[in-house]
Structure formats: C-alpha cells, structure tokens
Amino acid sequence: MKEIFERISVRKYQDKSVEADKIEQILKAAMAAPSASNQQPWEFYVVTDKEKIRQLSKISPYAACAENAPLIIVPCYRTKGLRWNETVLLDLSAATENMLLEVTSLGLGGVWLCAAPLEERMTRTEAVLEIPADLRAFALIAVGYPAESRTQQNRFDENRVHYI
Numbered sequence: 190m191k192e193i194f195e196r197i198s199v200r201k202y203q204d205k206s207v208e209a210d211k212i213e214q215i216l217k218a219a220m221a222a223p224s225a226s227n228q229q230p231w232e233f234y235v236v237t238d239k240e241k242i243r244q245l246s247k248i249s250p251y252a253a254c255a256e257n258a259p260l261i262i263v264p265c266y267r268t269k270g271l272r273w274n275e276t277v278l279l280d281l282s283a284a285t286e287n288m289l290l291e292v293t294s295l296g297l298g299g300v301w302l303c304a305a306p307l308e309e310r311m312t313r314t315e316a317v318l319e320i321p322a323d324l325r326a327f328a329l330i331a332v333g334y335p336a337e338s339r340t341q342q343n344r345f346d347e348n349r350v351h352y353i
C-alpha cells in the first residue's frame with residue numbers, strides 16, 4: 190500500500206483550509222480501525238478555531254508546529270462502559286495511524302503530537318477543549334496541505350526479523 194511508504198510527519202502547512210468532505214473521510218478512516226472486542230472507545234474533536242489551535246500548540250514544546258495548522262483532530266477515549274480499559278491506548282493508536290494514512294492518501298500532511306500517556310499534556314488538552322470528565326485526550330493530529338516534502342526514510346532492517 191503506497192500510502193504506508195509515502196507517509197511522513199508534516200509539520201509545516203500551507204495557509205489553506207481542509208475541506209469538510211476530506212475531514213469526514215479522515216474520520217471514517219479512523220473509525221474503520223480495529224479495536225479490542227470491537228469496543229470503539231473513541232470520540233473525535235475537530236478543531237479549526239484558530240485561537241483553540243494556538244492554545245493546543247502550547248500543550249508541550251513538541252506541539253509547537255501545530256500553531257499554523259488549519260486543523261487539529263483530537264482523538265479521545267471514553268473511560269466508562271468499556272469492556273477492555275487496558276487496551277484503549279492500543280485502540281486509539283490503530284485509529285490514529287489510519288487517520289495519518291488517509292491524510293496522506295488525500296494529498297494532505299499530518300503529524301501525531303503526543304498527549305497520552307503523559308498526564309500533563311492530556312489534562313492541558315482537555316482543559317483547552319473543555320472535554321467532559323469521562324473522556325481522555327489521546328493525541329493531537331495536526332493536519333493541513335503540506336508546505337514541506339521529503340522521501341520517507343527506509344527503515345526496513347532485515348536484522349530485526351526472526352524467521353522460525
């Protein structure tokens with residue numbers, strides 16, 4: 190699948206909005222992900238408000254690149270009524286990777302900016318978005334039309350593979 194090998198973290202964006210149909214396609218990709226017992230613990234905040242984006246870019250020094258993104262999607266997970274609380278970060282990781290691949294496929298660029306499992310970054314994100322108490326913020330996914338490009342590193346290392 191070519192998107193897997195073309196995806197890079199894009200941290201610079203053109204001054205151009207992401208169309209609503211593309212945002213919906215990214216969210217469909219997220220929700221197509223596998224999850225433990227198909228529990229789908231996710232909720233998604235779609236942030237295009239410039240002031241909220243500015244505030245989110247301050248949740249950590251490593252999120253600063255989000256300041257000029259036209260869009261941040263914040264995947265969150267429910268904390269109540271789940272069958273497998275232990276797997277929520279795995280479930281959300283699968284959804285997040287799906288989003289990044291769909292972003293690439295749509296000609297957009299994005300980057301996964303870490304919140305979970307770092308409590309301070311999660312709490313700051315939840316405060317900015319006024320997220321209900323039974324939801325936890327997982328990550329910031331900054332998205333936009335790319336203003337940078339590069340070839341993906343080839344990270345295949347046959348020494349990491351163990352055939353039995």
Ligand SMILES: Cc1cc2nc3c(=O)[nH]c(=O)nc-3n(C[C@H](O)[C@H](O)[C@H](O)COP(=O)(O)O)c2cc1C
Nearest residue numbers: 196197198199200251252254300301302303341342
């Ligand atoms: C769990 C996770 C957390 C990350 N957090 C950050 C972050 O806080 N800030 C950032 O700029 N990039 C972050 N990244 C992006 C990585 O730095 C990036 O994926 C890595 O350097 C490999 O580069 P590539 O995505 O271009 O292949 C994160 C990636 C993952 C998977």
